Amino acid sequence: MNERMEFRPNQLQINICEKYGMAVLAPEVMVAVALQTLGQSPIYGSRVELPEGGTVSWFIHCGEYSKADDFYKPLHAHHLDEILPQVVSYLCLPTGAKFIIDTGEYEDVWMAE
Template sequence: MSARAGDVTQAQQDVCRRFGYSAVAPEPMVAVALSTIGAMPVYGTRIVLLEGYTTSWFIHCGEYSDAEDFYQALHLTKLSEILPLAVPYLGLPHGSKFIIDDRGYEDVWLA
């Protein structure tokens, strides 16, 4: 599945509809803990976009770390290549969180 920055894909609209949210297009860049790719589950948090910032999504897999270099900036199109499982959730509104895994587990909520 490919995703273009600024677009809300059908899969993203479907996820939002299932949980009763209006879809909000993701920004072109996401923050991803690249060293965790391949671990499960996948955690996503969308913060309210602060002025001057370009990233609202923070995504990691498995264990979280508070290390300064835990997250790296990644273009949305690259995320669709390395972690396509997360892409359908990126239309969730600011303040959303999700936990998913490759066995079908899914939890979505608004913080």
């Protein structure tokens, strides 16, 4: 069963989806975050197709990416309000969406090829 966060998307989340012409899709309860990269810039997010039996479709890291097996850690999405609030507005982007934001006003959102 795909557990989606039980909330109605807020207006900021809807606005981001509309701005880029994308459908609104609530995220799963869990996300994957590279916790050791918090505080770095820019911030990257990628939403992949939820694998069968999977619980995570969002992968988020800051700064440089690593291919290390333990780079991402599972985290309840509601913790993002505390540790990475700037990504919360992007969580309703659909499967295949990617974003890059920085500590200034840079923002790029697109669909993966």
